[in-house]
Amino acid sequence: MRRRAFLGAVGSVASLSTLAYATRGSAETLAVRIWFSEAAATYDGVADRIREYLEETLALGYWTLDLSVGGTVSVSTEDAARLTSRGEWPMAVAAGELGRRELEPVSDVNLLVTDGGMEEAPTGYGIPHVASVGGARHIASLDAFDEVVSGTRWVVPNTPPARTIQVLVHEIGHALGLDHGHGVAFHHGGAVIATPMLSSYAWDPAYGADSSRCGTTLPTSKDRDRKLSLAFSSCARRALAAYDGGLL
Template identity: 40%
Template sequence: MNRRRFLAGAGATLSLGFVGQQALRSPESTVVRVWFSDAAASYEGLAATVEGYLGAALEPAIGPVEFDFAPEPLSLPAESGRRVLATHWPARVARGAVGMDEVDPVDGVNLLVTDGHPTKQPSGYARPHVAAATGAESIARMSPVDETPVVVPYSVRAAATQVVLHEVAHALGADHEHGAVRRTDDALVASPMIGSYLWASEAVRERHLPDRNACGGAVPDETDSLERRLRMRYADCALERLGDGSR
């Protein structure tokens, strides 16, 4: 049997538990390597925004995070769609782990950001060590993290940026149950592991949101009468889960 041909064909289903055997390891920090698609790479400020928001959200849970941006953008069959996010990208990471693709994965998180429209579903995808998110143009337009409050009004750019936090946390072991919703006098505030699912259709909510979360709260049923806001940091139970996974 031609082993190389077999691995290339099976790339989408290979376990990624072996990624660290040939990939970059850092004993002092978690490495997040980021690739941009050809179209995403054209947006000035995208790298700084991704690094700023991810670093601010992750470091309280897992300590120092090292960001490594691939020097060249990736050509993809499309900028969005389940086939690209959930099949093509994980397969390339798996092939790269055994030296069969230009993608050179790390043992932490391998993140792809594309220029797909963030309101078109799916807007992201994740599995262990692998994450993908669309919305590059919107993310690049987000204000710098050090000029932005932790809780912001709902907008496409904020939602797209929060999807990056959502998918990377999935890649590190968090799930939707590690999200939280906080009610204020005039607003509902969704943390990254719930995010825009809070205002989705009933069918989508039933498929993705738990009745109660690991933070000890319930996800409210009535959301229409209150202002929508997004939290750009993880909930306490997500921080705990991410911290457990990093040890």
């Protein structure tokens, strides 16, 4: 579904032969570039905070992380999910790849951060190599990684800033080919903790699945605290280890 959405979005900009997946070794560079809407760019320190968290969460040993900031992008709305799901951001990336816009995409993840609200889902959206997420104001208010994350499972509280950075990691996961089934939830310290690809779907009654492709069932969150983890599940990490796609 997400790959078809991307191809449909770029169809009016480029032929399908222009955008393709390249084969590469799994232990090479993972290129991630971040852009900001004009509203998101007004928050001091937001780029540095994203860089700090991604340097931790994407340091998986499968690649050398090449993390860069692309600059500011004018957008029609701060609704991050709409910008990708309805094609505006994928079309901008495609136009940049074709030299028709002053925007230089990278091969793996092209992430747009907006100041969109994080109260009602969807708050972000990700398709192959392209993603967007709202909540710039929340990311800017995050404390340093070592002050927020606890334990080897990288548990964080279910607060707006921590939830926003987890959604950002979640959408990057989609851009790299992961889906919600690569996420798990588990009981730990009296709480239910959800990993990035599952996130708050773990306690959403409307979420249809009762198990993950990792082979685990979703535990009940009734009468338990709800917390988040910034660490990808083991099966998500296995999928990322096999990632070999790149946007030409």
